[in-house]
Amino acid sequence: MAEKNVELDLSQILPKKIIVRLKENQFLCETCQGLSLILSKNSTQGDGFNTCHLCAGRGYFEKCNFCGELKDWRTFHNCQGVQENLKNNRNQKTEEKWDKAKKITYAEACKSLEMVNIDDEFLPVSETLDFIALLWAHRGEKVIPKVWGVKKVSISLCAEDIIELELEDLCEDVFVQPKDIEDLQAFLDEWCNRPSVRDSTTCYFRDEKLGIVITEEEVEKRFNELAVEQAQFDIKQGDGFDADSICCEKTNIPNIGRGAYSYCVSSSD
Numbered sequence: 412m413a414e415k416n417v418e419l420d421l422s423q424i425l426p427k428k429i430i431v432r433l434k435e436n437q438f439l440c441e442t443c444q445g446l447s448l449i450l451s452k453n454s455t456q457g458d459g460f461n462t463c464h465l466c467a468g469r470g471y472f473e474k475c476n477f478c479g480e481l482k483d484w485r486t487f488h489n490c491q492g493v494q495e496n497l498k499n500n501r502n503q504k505t506e507e508k509w510d511k512a513k514k515i516t517y518a519e520a521c522k523s524l525e526m527v528n529i530d531d532e533f534l535p536v537s538e539t540l541d542f543i544a545l546l547w548a549h550r551g552e553k554v555i556p557k558v559w560g561v562k563k564v565s566i567s568l569c570a571e572d573i574i575e576l577e578l579e580d581l582c583e584d585v586f587v588q589p590k591d592i593e594d595l596q597a598f599l600d601e602w603c604n605r606p607s608v609r610d611s612t613t614c615y616f617r618d619e620k621l622g623i624v625i626t627e628e629e630v631e632k633r634f635n636e637l638a639v640e641q642a643q644f645d646i647k648q649g650d651g652f653d654a655d656s657i658c659c660e661k662t663n664i665p666n667i668g669r670g671a672y673s674y675c676v677s678s679s680d
């Protein structure tokens with residue numbers, strides 16, 4: 412088919428000026444002059460506008476508020492300042508949740524909970540103090556991490572939902588008697604409660620509505636007990652009491668993290 416060139420008079424179509432609003436740390440892209448588009452001449456389609464890929468179609472560049480460098484929009488700017496800021500935001504959110512959470516003491520937690528959550532770890536409530544004591548030994552400082560409650564959830568099945576789903580493909584006027592729904596629910600509950608089913612489908616989730624307040628005294632008491640146990644273990648192993656096996660390098664906190672206890676404590680972050 413024959414082709415012809417049609418001339419567009421841009422001055423008739425585009426306004427003479429447009430306003431681009433920039434923040435203090437933003438600068439117009441020198442390539443597209445802030446238009447976000449660049450003109451490509453004489454392609455097979457004639458002339459046309461393409462997205463400016465240098466500024467990724469934004470029309471501007473931006474200096475990082477943390478390191479002052481110009482951000483390259485084609486990659487995620489991830490300088491140390493950005494990383495720290497992300498971490499602070501996360502910490503702040505955690506603090507807010509902690510403030511709102513209902514608080515119980517460790518003694519109360521021992522009576523009412525099976526598991527607790529600390530960072531990414533889920534552990535039996537009875538091992539909470541051991542875990543924190545080891546954290547102290549590992550980090551060389553006395554920090555009390557946030558200890559959260561844990562929700563334990565395993566499979567549950569709803570008779571009404573199952574029946575409703577199965578009735579969808581049948582005639583409109585069919586139904587199941589309430590008594591028969593109840594019977595099915597009783598059977599489903601019993602099935603879900605079988606230890607083999609329950610145990611293999613149990614999941615633990617952090618309960619951010621419940622915080623367990625651990626005191627420094629509680630950890631310190633356990634810490635000292637563990638240090639004694641470790642020293643006794645070392646003697647049994649023939650290690651004896653040398654300074655290196657009892658104390659961490661930088662502190663006078665006994666080195667209870669090695670040997671008899673096999674907890675996995677992530678390195679300080």
Ligand SMILES: [Zn+2]
Pocket residue numbers: 440441442443444445447448463464465466467468469470471
């Ligand atoms: Zn541009």
Ligand SMILES: [Zn+2]
Pocket residue numbers: 475476477478479480488489490491492493
């Ligand atoms: Zn930066």
